[in-house]
Amino acid sequence: xxxxxxxxxWVYAFTEGDGSNKKLLGGKGANLCEMTxxxxxxxxxxxxxTEACLHYLESGSKALPEDMMSQVREHMVRVEQATGxxxxxxxxxxxxxxxxxxxxxMPGMMDTILNLGLNxxxxxxxxxxxxxxxxxxxxxxRFIQLFGKVAMGVPDEVFDQEFDTVKQxxxxxxxxxxxxxxxxxxxxxxxxxxxxxxxxxxxxxxxxQLEIAIKAVFSSWTGKRAVDxxxxxxxxxxxxxxxAVNVCTMVFGNRGNDSATGVGFTRNPATGEDKLYGEYLVxxxxxxxxxxxxxxxxxxxxxxxMPEMARQLDELRDRLESHYKEIQDFEFTIERGVxxxxxxxxxxxxxxxxxxxxxxxxxxxxxxxxxxLLRINPMHLEQMLYPRLSPGFTRVxxxxxxxxxxxxxxxxxxxxxxIVPSCRAGTWRAR
Amino acid sequence: xxxxxxxxxxxxxxxRPVILVRxxxxxxxxxxxxxxxxxxxxxxxxxxxxxVVARGxxxxxxxxxxxxQVDVQRCEAxxxxxxxxxxxxxxxxxxxxxxxLGLVPMVEPEFSDELNRLxxxxxxxxxxxxxxxxxxxxDAARALKFGARGIGLCRTERMFNAVExxxxxxxxxxxxxEQQRQSALDRLLPMQxxxxxxxxxxxAPRPVTIRLLDPPIHEFLPSERQLQGEIEQLRHxxxxxxxxxxxxxxxxxxxxxxxxxxxxxxxxxVSADLVEAAITKKEQILRKVRALTEVNPMLGHxxxxxxxTYPEIYRMQIRAILEAEAECVAKGLExxxxxxVPQVCTAEExxxxxxxVDEIRAEVEANTGxxxxxxxxxxxxxxxxxxxxxxxxxxxxFFSFGTNDLTQATFSFSREDAENKFLPxxxxxxxxxxxxxxxxDTKGVGKLMELAVQWGRQTKPGLxxxxxxxxxxxxxxxxxxxKAGLDYVSCSAPRVPVARxxxxxxxxxx
Numbered sequence: 001x002x003x004x005x006x007x008x009x010w011v012y013a014f015t016e017g018d019g020s021n022k023k024l025l026g027g028k029g030a031n032l033c034e035m036t037x038x039x040x041x042x043x044x045x046x047x048x049x050t051e052a053c054l055h056y057l058e059s060g061s062k063a064l065p066e067d068m069m070s071q072v073r074e075h076m077v078r079v080e081q082a083t084g085x086x087x088x089x090x091x092x093x094x095x096x097x098x099x100x101x102x103x104x105x106m107p108g109m110m111d112t113i114l115n116l117g118l119n120x121x122x123x124x125x126x127x128x129x130x131x132x133x134x135x136x137x138x139x140x141x142r143f144i145q146l147f148g149k150v151a152m153g154v155p156d157e158v159f160d161q162e163f164d165t166v167k168q169x170x171x172x173x174x175x176x177x178x179x180x181x182x183x184x185x186x187x188x189x190x191x192x193x194x195x196x197x198x199x200x201x202x203x204x205x206x207x208x209q210l211e212i213a214i215k216a217v218f219s220s221w222t223g224k225r226a227v228d229x230x231x232x233x234x235x236x237x238x239x240x241x242x243x244a245v246n247v248c249t250m251v252f253g254n255r256g257n258d259s260a261t262g263v264g265f266t267r268n269p270a271t272g273e274d275k276l277y278g279e280y281l282v283x284x285x286x287x288x289x290x291x292x293x294x295x296x297x298x299x300x301x302x303x304x305x306m307p308e309m310a311r312q313l314d315e316l317r318d319r320l321e322s323h324y325k326e327i328q329d330f331e332f333t334i335e336r337g338v339x340x341x342x343x344x345x346x347x348x349x350x351x352x353x354x355x356x357x358x359x360x361x362x363x364x365x366x367x368x369x370x371x372x373l374l375r376i377n378p379m380h381l382e383q384m385l386y387p388r389l390s391p392g393f394t395r396v397x398x399x400x401x402x403x404x405x406x407x408x409x410x411x412x413x414x415x416x417x418x419i420v421p422s423c424r425a426g427t428w429r430a431r
Numbered sequence: 432x433x434x435x436x437x438x439x440x441x442x443x444x445x446x447r448p449v450i451l452v453r454x455x456x457x458x459x460x461x462x463x464x465x466x467x468x469x470x471x472x473x474x475x476x477x478x479x480x481x482x483v484v485a486r487g488x489x490x491x492x493x494x495x496x497x498x499x500q501v502d503v504q505r506c507e508a509x510x511x512x513x514x515x516x517x518x519x520x521x522x523x524x525x526x527x528x529x530x531x532l533g534l535v536p537m538v539e540p541e542f543s544d545e546l547n548r549l550x551x552x553x554x555x556x557x558x559x560x561x562x563x564x565x566x567x568x569x570d571a572a573r574a575l576k577f578g579a580r581g582i583g584l585c586r587t588e589r590m591f592n593a594v595e596x597x598x599x600x601x602x603x604x605x606x607x608x609e610q611q612r613q614s615a616l617d618r619l620l621p622m623q624x625x626x627x628x629x630x631x632x633x634x635a636p637r638p639v640t641i642r643l644l645d646p647p648i649h650e651f652l653p654s655e656r657q658l659q660g661e662i663e664q665l666r667h668x669x670x671x672x673x674x675x676x677x678x679x680x681x682x683x684x685x686x687x688x689x690x691x692x693x694x695x696x697x698x699x700x701v702s703a704d705l706v707e708a709a710i711t712k713k714e715q716i717l718r719k720v721r722a723l724t725e726v727n728p729m730l731g732h733x734x735x736x737x738x739x740t741y742p743e744i745y746r747m748q749i750r751a752i753l754e755a756e757a758e759c760v761a762k763g764l765e766x767x768x769x770x771x772v773p774q775v776c777t778a779e780e781x782x783x784x785x786x787x788v789d790e791i792r793a794e795v796e797a798n799t800g801x802x803x804x805x806x807x808x809x810x811x812x813x814x815x816x817x818x819x820x821x822x823x824x825x826x827x828x829f830f831s832f833g834t835n836d837l838t839q840a841t842f843s844f845s846r847e848d849a850e851n852k853f854l855p856x857x858x859x860x861x862x863x864x865x866x867x868x869x870x871x872d873t874k875g876v877g878k879l880m881e882l883a884v885q886w887g888r889q890t891k892p893g894l895x896x897x898x899x900x901x902x903x904x905x906x907x908x909x910x911x912x913x914k915a916g917l918d919y920v921s922c923s924a925p926r927v928p929v930a931r932x933x934x935x936x937x938x939x940x941x
Contacts (some may be wrong), residue, residue, distance in 0.1 A: 225461055232465055272545075295474075295495060352543070359545040369552045370939055376549075378906045378933040384546060385925050 010052045011071040013078060014045050014248075024049050026244030028101030031344055038323055040316065040341045044082040045248030046075040050102065053218045053242035062215070069211060072247075083249055088206040092129060093122035095139070095250040098213040100220060103240035105345050106229050111150040111220045113213045114285070115143035115250060119204040135254060137183035142285070144190040144202065147209065151216035154197045162189040210247070217245045251340045253333040254285050260306070260334045261285055264299060266317045267327050269349040272356030276300075276317050312339045320344055325367050326375065327357055351376070351383035432517060433506045435463025442466030450521060452508055454501045456481040464490070469523045471530065473499045473508075491525030499530070542576065550578055550928055553935035559913055561930045562638070562921040564899060566590065568629035571639075574924040578931055581638035581767075582630065583831065583921020584899035587748060588646050590626050591619075600651050605719040609743065616747040623751035627768070628758055636765035640831065640899075640921075642810065643748050643784075645773040647733040648741075649723035658717040665710045672703045729845060734774025734810075738784055745784060750791050757799040771808040771831055776815040781826040808895075811883055812836035820883035824890035831921075832880055834900030834908075838867050841876045868901070871908035881915050888916075897921060906933035913937035 012018075012033065017025050019034025029047035036042045048068065055065045076087050076094075085094035095117040118126070118140050127136035141163075148154035166186050172178055178186070194202050203209050220226060221243045230240070253261030262280025267273060279296035282305065303310040313332065316339070320328040330344035349357070358372035367375075432438035432449050439462045442449035451467040453460065455474045464470060469491040472481045485492030500509040508515045513532065515521060522535040562583030563574030567590075571582060591600045596619065603615035630639050653661075725731035738745035752770050759766045772784050785807060792803055809816070809823055812833030816823060820830070839846055844854075846868055857863040864870075871877060880898075887894045897919035902908040904922030909930055912920055914937070922930050 228462055232461075295497070355543065355549050356545045359548055370556065372549065373553055373556065373932065373935045374939055376932060378929045378936060381546075381928045381932055382925075384543075385928065 008051075008065070008067065009071070010049055010065055010068040011075050012047050012049070013075055014042060014047070017047050022103045023241070024051065024244075026050055026101030026246070027103055027105050027345060028099060028343060029244040029246050032246060032248065035341060035344060038319070040319065041339060042342070043249035043251050043340055044079045045096065045246060046072075046079070048072065048214060048245040048247070050242035050244045053221060053244065056215070056218045057222060057242065062219075064211070064215065069207075072210065072214075073207070075247075079247075079249060085249075087117055088119075088122060090121040090125040093117055093125045095122075095126070096210075097246075097248050097250055098210070098217060099246045099248070100217045100243040101246055102221070102243040104235055105348075106226065106235075106240075111217060113143070113146050113150050113216075115139045116147070116209050116213055117206045117250075118143050119202075119206065119209075121204075122206070130255065132255070133180035134178075134183060135252075137180055137187050138254065139252075141183055141187040141190050144187060144194060147202075147213065148190070148194045148197070150220075151212045152194070152198045154194060158193050158197060159190055162186065162193060165189075214245050217243060248342070251333045251335040251338075251342070252285070253281070253335065254283050255336055257283055258306075258334070258337045259283055260302075260309075261332070262296065262299065262302075263329070263331050264313065264317070265327065265329050265347050266321050267347070267353070267357055269327070269329070269347055269353050272349065272353035272360070274357075274360055276314060306334070306337075309334055309337070309339055316341060321366065325361075325371070327353075351380045354380065355384070432463070432467070433501065433503045433508075435460040437517075438463035439466040442468070450523060452501055452515075453481070454503065469525070470494070471496065471499070471521075471523055473497060473501045485525075491523055493523045493525060493528050493530060496528065496530060546928070547578075550931050553931045554578070554580075557931065557934035557938050559909065559917060559934040559937065560919040561927055561934055562640075562897070562899075562919050563924045563927050564903075564921055565630070565924060567626075568633045570924060571630050571633040574927060575633070577924050577927035579637075579924065579927050580919070581640070582634055583640050583897055583903070583919060585630060585639065585641045587623070587641060587644055588650075590623060591644075591651060596622060597651065601716065603744070604648050604651060604723075605716050607715075612741075612743055616743050620747050620751055623748060624755045624758075627752050627755035631755055631759045631766040631768055632764060634766075635759065636767060638767040638769055640769040640771055640808070641748075641752055642771050642773055643735075643745055644737060645734050647723070647725060647728045647731055648737060648744075649720060649725070649728070652716060652720050652723070655717065655720050655724070658713055658720060662710060662713045662717065665706055665713065668701070669703065669706045669710070672701060672706060676703075729839070735772050735780045735784060736774065738772065739780065742787065746787050746791065749788055750795070753788075753792055753795045753803055753805060754799075756803050756805055757795055757801045760801045760803070761799065767804065767806075769806040769808055769829065771810055771829070773810045773833070774813060774836075775809045775811075775823065776813045777819065778822040778826055781809055781823060785826055810899075811880075812840070814840050814879065817879040817883040820886040821890045824887040824894055827887075827891075827894075829895040829897070830883065830887055832883075832896070832898040832900065832917075834871060834876060834880075834898055834902045835868065837879065837900070838872060838876050841872070841879060842867060870905060871902040871911055873908075873911045877911055877915065884916055895919075904930050906930075906936065909933040910937040910940075913941060 012025065012029075014032050014036040017029065017033030019030050019037060022030045025033060025047045032042055032045065033047065052065055052068055056062060079096075080086050080094055083094055085092045087094045087096075095115050098113045098116055100111055123136055123140050126139070127133045130136065145156070145159040148159065149156055163186055166182055166189065167173070167178065170178070170182050172182070191202050203212060229235070253259045260280050260282045261284050262278055264276060264278030266276065268275060268277040276299055278299040280299060280302060281294055281296045284294060299313075302313065316330075316332070317328075320330060324344070324346070327347035327349060328344045329347035331342045333340045333342055354376045358367075358376060361367045362369055362372045432441055433452050435451065438449045438451045441447045442463075449467045450469045450471055451460070451463045452471045453473075455472050456464075456470065457480060464485065467490065470481050470485050471492070472494045473496055475481055475494045482492055482494045498510060502508065506517045510530070515532070520533050522531040522533065523529070524531070524535075560580045561578070562581040563571075563577065563579035564584040564586075565571045565574045565579075565582050566586050574582065590596070599615050599618050603612050603619065606612035606615060627639075627641065630641075723732070732740070749770065752768055756766060756768045770788070772781060775781055788807055792805070795801075796803055806828040807826075808829035808831060809827040810833045811817060811820070811823075811830050813836070817837075824830070835846070838844070842849075844867075850866065850868065854863070854866055858866060867876065884896050887896065895918045897917055898908075898912055899921040901922070903912075903920040904926030906929065909920055910933070913934065920930055920934070
């Protein structure tokens with residue numbers, strides 16, 4: 001790469017990055033910049049460019065561009081100023097998330113590390129700050145596991161085993177039943193297996209943590225699942241080349257019952273209905289929702305539990321749609337009664353919903369007919385032309401092996417949500 | 432399958448239908464998603480990984496079915512008292528979230544008002560008109576429901592294959608002289624006329640394009656081996672009947688010649704004459720099959736070549752089309768029939784067939800007193816036809832590209848051999864980007880098409896040009912057809928909505 005790395009700009013603050021430059025900043029990064037600049041409440045942070053990633057991957061020695069880390073430090077200082085916290089400061093620690101993000105949305109394909117900046121000292125500071133030891137150890141054990149897995153390749157099962165051992169020892173089934181002491185024990189066990197598996201102690205220096213994390217995200221671009229995904233969806237280097245790294249101040253949805261985390265669609269992605277859709281968990285972190293470990297509540301419940309937050313969320317929805325002129329799939333966190341918008345991207349919907357939203361957005365004047373047509377991939381219309389299950393089949397048909405087909409009666413199978421209406425159903429067979 | 436790797440093996444490598452069943456899914460399971468028809472998980476919400484990824488892929492997914500215990504280690508799932516193991520059939524419904532044991536029958540989808548409106552907008556901006564390939568009035572009605580603006584390809588051979596007609600078709604083919612053949616054709620004529628009238632009525636006032644007989648006629652006959660077997664059996668039967676005669680006379684000896692006027696002791700079930708006649712007929716067919724045998728039927732006696740060597744067949748079809756039009760016009764219907772000639776390589780072939788059309792048209796017009804509008808066009812599916820497009824355009828009112836045959840001819844690939852033998856490897860190694868039978872090869876086949884359009888229109892400005900191969904329903908091929916200046920694409924009925932939107936995209940992004 002013909003870049004003079006001494007003076008080249010590798011890092012952009014959310015307040016300065018060009019929201020239309022997805023190629024450089026990645027989709028997520030460009031979006032964070034754009035969201036910040038249109039006045040949504042995005043936690044402060046910055047983007048390390050895809051160019052830095054390519055530079056790293058292409059340099060045979062896997063070296064970061066020379067000046068990159070010093071630019072990262074400069075931007076970290078700006079985040080410290082904006083938040084009034086300090087990275088590695090035991091009195092008032094700044095914690096960040098480190099996420100990947102390439103030019104094209106590849107959901108779940110790349111890695112994320114949360115709570116970066118925690119170590120033995122800052123953990124104590126965090127606990128003093130929040131007065132919540134349980135919260136502190138919970139964040140710590142999550143960080144050790146994610147960092148271990150994403151940055152150092154320690155398998156989940158190793159941590160899960162330790163976690164289950166502690167749960168069994170104290171006779172607790174749900175994570176929420178664990179006390180601060182239990183979680184402290186978990187984090188100590190996690191640190192030990194980290195060392196056993198990596199042959200090194202867990203890094204205490206937050207900047208060392210950050211550098212390792214950045215390298216891990218960069219490397220994930222050439223990992224198996226990212227490569228598989230790009231091959232399957234025919235994503236060429238012209239379309240997306242390298243991943244950016246987004247470093248963002250952590251906000252916590254698990255700081256008590258005035259905190260929550262959730263995901264929303266500005267319209268229903270299964271039907272296209274023009275109504276906020278999504279789900280949330282009170283007193284939880286985002287990964288709890290996405291991983292499906294706890295079963296979340298439907299979003300309309302928020303109006304009962306936190307009416308002011310529900311009102312702000314409706315406002316956020318209107319703002320997102322009127323700016324992006326597209327259905328948005330967004331993540332939010334409420335930390336102690338303050339709503340933060342952490343991410344938004346164009347919502348992936350089935351064909352039925354795409355068609356309905358296209359027609360309704362034209363009716364309401366949000367988009368033109370041309371835009372309405374162009375936002376739908378023609379091949380996706382085939383989905384709508386798939387056969388559906390025949391209604392009233394239970395009484396009529398028998399299945400081939402002469403034993404009667406049974407419908408599994410609810411509530412034996414209680415299924416929560418329609419996901420893809422009118423789709424093919426399939427079957428499986430013996431090996 | 433309870434594991435993504437095995438799902439991939441079963442679903443992708445062995446092409447078996449698979450539902451991936453997991454407690455929850457992770458990004459590492461992605462290859463299992465690609466291979467599976469559907470995904471079932473016992474944990475997670477509508478924004479869980481499984482749900483998001485399945486939604487993007489348009490695959491049905493039931494996530495968070497908490498009533499199911501999934502045991503990935505033992506490869507089984509328990510629902511109440513039922514245990515589901517790998518190999519059992521289940522059906523999932525992504526709309527309701529229900530799970531069923533066994534296979535559930537499916538129904539065809541309905542068009543929503545929104546889809547109709549959106550596709551109406553698409554038609555408004557598109558330049559390319561989307562037509563359908565349809566062979567029967569029922570196909571045509573379905574195509575109309577999907578919004579087809581006409582029929583771009585009706586394959587008449589499909590009509591020949593109907594159970595009650597095949598014997599007449601066989602008779603026509605094996606006929607020893609023109610008179611016998613004509614008598615069979617006289618019986619086929621009213622059937623074809625009714626077929627065409629049904630199509631014209633269903634589609635009125637939209638155009639209906641009928642392709643004259645294309646496949647080699649031995650395709651309508653049984654195979655040589657089958658006939659040989661049958662003749663063998665008939666000969667055995669003949670022997671048996673002779674044996675029965677011998678038995679009957681032997682019985683007379685045994686019983687001492689009594690009951691001269693009584694019932695014979697051994698009944699004759701089949702007469703030897705009937706068997707003899709059957710053998711003669713089958714031998715006649717066998718001779719015909721042998722006579723018609725070709726080394727390479729794809730490049731053999733088919734299409735317009737049949738029309739010239741057996742003029743009675745094409746004349747019957749042309750008459751059926753024109754008489755069907757006359758009947759529709761007499762009923763006051765506005766119809767736009769078009770006929771096209773397959774496998775044309777020279778303008779002389781077209782002139783030959785056009786002579787039949789002119790004669791029969793004059794005759795039908797005289798008999799019925801109606802003025803007929805049926806247009807006369809040519810398929811462009813032979814490389815030489817592309818090169819001679821200027822002279823073909825002198826005879827043809829329209830061109831229709833048959834890109835399947837044109838692709839075979841351009842690459843010198845036989846489709847079946849290519850797809851079964853070397854094409855997969857060509858794609859894997861990147862020697863060819865795509866299967867040219869799925870995705871139109873715009874660089875090679877497309878170049879020929881562009882030349883043919885350009886030269887055809889130099890001779891006849893405003894010459895109408897379309898495509899009726901399977902490519903007509905593929906968005907990237909449609910974008911190419913738009914750029915190449917075609918007027919219409921024709922595809923299978925269920926692809927029509929896709930093609931309408933793709934035609935709009937082509938116009939908006941050109």
